[in-house]
């Protein structure tokens with residue numbers, strides 16, 4: 530997916546992935562990771578998710594990256610926060626209280642941006658990327674995210690021949706292929722969500738699972 534695809538989706542307000550509430554799986558499974566609230570949490574491809582606010586409410590410092598300036602500015606405006614804006618290399622840093630959003634391309638992030646990260650929450654970023662880009666995403670992720678940081682990952686799994694993405698289907702085998710060199714991977718839950726997704730049913734899906742993964746750094 531080219532950046533223009535996402536910028537146009539935001540421009541046209543076609544943001545069906547955006548939830549009007551905190552993600553239920555985040556609420557349920559994040560506490561099970563047992564992470565100290567002192568950790569900074571990285572949220573890749575964050576959109577304007579309210580999950581950023583929930584993570585901050587748990588005491589975490591939060592850093593997200595999002596390519597759409599509209600998404601970033603709407604996030605702060607809708608949260609009633611006035612961010613301080615500074616340049617951060619090719620990205621633009623918006624910061625208010627404990628939440629920092631880097632506006633720009635994930636692939637332009639460098640180790641300095643994520644130096645303090647201690648955990649990751651990824652909902653719907655891996656599945657936003659086409660098959661050929663996911664290995665690059667995972668490689669860049671592993672190069673930048675400090676090696677001790679665990680992740681909570683939320684993906685979708687369906688028969689990719691029934692529907693073109695995004696969202697793309699990511700099977701267990703691919704999660705393993707992308708991340709098993711660095712992380713022990715545990716599937717925490719798999720939910721049948723086809724009934725919650727009439728749009729995807731209309732597009733031809735006969736089964737749709739939402740899967741929650743825990744990625745723990747090895748050694």
Ligand SMILES: C[S@@+](CC[C@H](N)C(=O)[O-])C[C@H]1O[C@@H](n2cnc3c(N)ncnc32)[C@H](O)[C@@H]1O
Pocket residue numbers: 532535536546547548573574575576577578594595596597600633634635636652653654657
């Ligand atoms: C499917 S949405 C998920 C948003 C968010 N994680 C959520 O749960 O609401 C994917 C987001 O990634 C952003 N995005 C896509 N490619 C990106 C890139 N290369 N760098 C930064 N953000 C990107 C899009 O603008 C979009 O907001």
